[in-house]
Amino acid sequence: MPEGPSLYILKEQTTQFVGKEIVRAEGNTWAIDTTRMVGQPIVSLRTWGKHFLIEMPAMVVRIHFLLFGTYRINEGRDKPPRLSLGFADGSVLNFYACSVKEIDQDIDAMYDWAADVMSDAWDPAKARKKLRACPAMLACDALLDQDIFSGVGNIIKNEVLFRIRVDPRSTVGALPPAKLRALVQEARQYSFDFLGWKKAFTLKQHWLAHAQKICPRCHIPFHKAKLGKSDRRSFWCERCQKRYG
């Protein structure tokens, strides 16, 4: 489920619920009092990267799908929902195996919308500025940093670095300006390509590097290692992806 483009699809699929009043709210979430949602209309459904935000007049609930979360619209599944919302017209929005949290601050103060690669507010110059502020950071860590590239996940990371021919172990500060610019540009571009392929159910077949064995450009084996602060899988080609720094 994760990665920003998937959340973008969720937002598109749930526009029908905006403005509707929640008449039933339940589920096995322990983190919020679901009864407080009953009687409230949905003011907006928004995303910030991998966060799905349900805005009501009196509260904002944040859904995070982590690695395994799923959702269903107007149907159930074989597991009990973590959060299930029912509306007067009989429509239903179900969330499973996700993190549910109430946000008790002003969301506009909390979220930097310019960091969301899927957002109209995405600001590439601001992203470059954030990158220049941490020159020692590895390229693989930079792409996964949600404060800089909100919505980018491990697949997008590997594909972006392959596209721009940068070794994941490169340091941000050692990247030539054109590469830094390409990194930021492709983080958004690839995310929208991801979106299109995901909608067409052809995402996996478009992977060039992620979980691949042979470099499609050089036809030599990819290197594979767990890299960076979070020890995430990286796939890269020693021949066509250059290591800076």
Place this chain on the structure above:
DNA sequence: TGGAATGTTGGAAC
């Protein structure tokens, strides 16, 4: 079929 994976958090450890 056991292990790994599109991810993050919170608390322990240092």
Place this chain on the structure above:
DNA sequence: CGTTCCAACATTCC
């Protein structure tokens, strides 16, 4: 007190 480490969560696929 700040930073780092690690278990925990939970589902699907190979």
